[in-house]
Amino acid sequence: MAAALVISAPASGIGKTTLTLALARAWRHRGLNVQCFKSGPDYIDPAFHAAATGRASVNVDSWAMDSATISHLISRGADADVVLAEGSMGLFDGVAARGVSGTGATADIAEMLGWPVVLVIDPSGQAQTAAAIATGLRDYRAGVRLAGVVLNRIASPRHEDLVRRAINDAGIAVFGALPRHAEISLPKRHLGLVQAEEQAEIGKLIEEAARFVSEHVDLDAVLQSAASWSPQPVVNGLNVTPPGQRIALARDAAFSFVYPHMLEAWRAAGAEISTFSPLADEAPDASADVCWLPGGYPELHAGKIAANTRFGSGLRAFAETRPVHGECGGYMVLGAALTDADGIRHEMTGLLGLETSFAKRRMHLGYRLAALAAPMPGHKVGARLRGHEFHYSTILAQPDTPLAVVHDATGAVIAETGSRRRHATGTFFHLIAEDR
Structure with a gap:
């Protein structure tokens, strides 16, 4: 006890x-x-x-x-x-x-x-x-x-x-x-x-x-x-599907916002996770079958991320044949450009057309319920995903096909729909669970 x-x-x-x-x-x-x-x-x-x-x-x-x-x-x-x-x-x-x-x-x-x-x-x-x-x-x-x-x-x-x-x-x-x-x-x-x-x-x-x-x-x-x-016996465990069998996970000071229960659920389902550091100019593991870029603070490291050519070229090569997904900060890095708080525009990886800016900060905060209009790693069309959004970036352009219809906790439709282009997908919300 x-x-x-x-x-x-x-x-x-x-x-x-x-x-x-x-x-x-x-x-x-x-x-x-x-x-x-x-x-x-x-x-x-x-x-x-x-x-x-x-x-x-x-x-x-x-x-x-x-x-x-x-x-x-x-x-x-x-x-x-x-x-x-x-x-x-x-x-x-x-x-x-x-x-x-x-x-x-x-x-x-x-x-x-x-x-x-x-x-x-x-x-x-x-x-x-x-x-x-x-x-x-x-x-x-x-x-x-x-x-x-x-x-x-x-x-x-x-x-x-x-x-x-x-x-x-x-x-x-x-x-x-x-x-x-x-x-x-x-x-x-x-x-x-x-x-x-x-x-x-x-x-x-x-x-x-x-x-x-x-x-x-x-x-x-x-x-x-x-x-x-003392805990009671539990019949059902975590309702989280891993995005793949072998997952390349970006992990460093710019990509650190990932819920611990997500990683636990992926491993419990038999997935293998290999980490890499974009800030150290590392590319995702070439043997992985999916790449996941979590949120974090890319706006504090935008210049370095833009300059790290091994990371950028490696990620683009990976995305030629396999899915890549980004959440919030990871989504921004999958985009075309990120403007930092000083107004300096940095080229990102270009796997999506998203452009974001921190020059005029505006808080986006709240729970999100997304109905997928297209598949993303680990989840099929029509899946209802629950997550949370918290960032200060402003969307300058979001030209790609929307990934989902996204509602806030009151049921109102919001503009941050996420995007998809070929093998790349991204969302501003961080996934917590899928509705059973």
């Missing part, structure tokens, strides 16, 4: 990730095996979880996944002593229309699994009002149980006393209060936190967070508030 908890907050940017990493590392120092998960479509946080625990973390998503898939994914915590699911955005934040098993809100996962919630609350600029917020979150949805709160960015002992008294008077446990501490702030960029693999000092940062949280949070009380959990 594992002690299971959900770490959430009233909003984004409150400190969920820092607290999750700190708790995981602190309990690991006590000799406990800790397994983390991420609620929602986040490609970055699971890598931080893995750095803190030494165990791979995966996403669970109530909008895109059914309960059987979620149960299968969390079963990897069967041998853990502690299981932590880190939420996204605010506790009840999701989309307006229900998806497969929920709206994508962290509360869906907490209720589905029966795991109590530890709230991170930042009472900056307030005092007793923090108790009203905690009480409102506790009482908003009957099936979601609040374990207690951790206060973050406390200004002074007097501030802590005011907030703590008010929350305790509301019948809610306060597990600890964290003073402001800039040394454990995680660096950010336009798509969220700077990736764990890009931070040489990530180990030291997590260690400092664990030390700091251990000094100010009652770790024993947090553990005692957890649910006792």
Whole structure:
């Protein structure tokens, strides 16, 4: 049996990730095996979880996944002593229309699994009002149980006393209060936190967070508030079809946004994955039968990608006879050109006619449901694919045949249809699952 908890907050940017990493590392120092998960479509946080625990973390998503898939994914915590699911955005934040098993809100996962919630609350600029917020979150949805709160960015002992008294008077446990501490702030960029693999000092940062949280949070009380959990037998596993038997996967700082459960599902189905680095001017494995370019940060490396002729010529040669698929950043690189934030136009691989620009950034964010009008690797015409889109690029041209009819979570048709040309396909959304 594992002690299971959900770490959430009233909003984004409150400190969920820092607290999750700190708790995981602190309990690991006590000799406990800790397994983390991420609620929602986040490609970055699971890598931080893995750095803190030494165990791979995966996403669970109530909008895109059914309960059987979620149960299968969390079963990897069967041998853990502690299981932590880190939420996204605010506790009840999701989309307006229900998806497969929920709206994508962290509360869906907490209720589905029966795991109590530890709230991170930042009472900056307030005092007793923090108790009203905690009480409102506790009482908003009957099936979601609040374990207690951790206060973050406390200004002074007097501030802590005011907030703590008010929350305790509301019948809610306060597990600890964290003073402001800039040394454990995680660096950010336009798509969220700077990736764990890009931070040489990530180990030291997590260690400092664990030390700091251990000094100010009652770790024993947090553990005692957890649910006792063990996985139930699951009949159906992951609903993901591999795009081929031998998959050449682009993997480096420019191509890193791939959901861990996707790779797990491909391997579980018997597929073999070989990685290559476009930034190191490597071409896809010539023995592979499909090439997959995930998203990432090609806009930060556009000049180098354009100059790496071995990668470009190798990819074009591969695409002469075999399918190549790109997601978001990978889709942009399959296109004709990418204009970076400085307004400089870089020639891309030209397998598709797509042209994109970051000169005038505009955020595109949300769940996507795509009905394929043409096949793409691993999926037939008519397949209904669920995914998530998050980027700041603007489409300058998308001249090729649309790959799919794409709707957002409200059912509205969107312009980012994806493209296909000969053996090349691409989408702006990152695939999470196919409807059963």
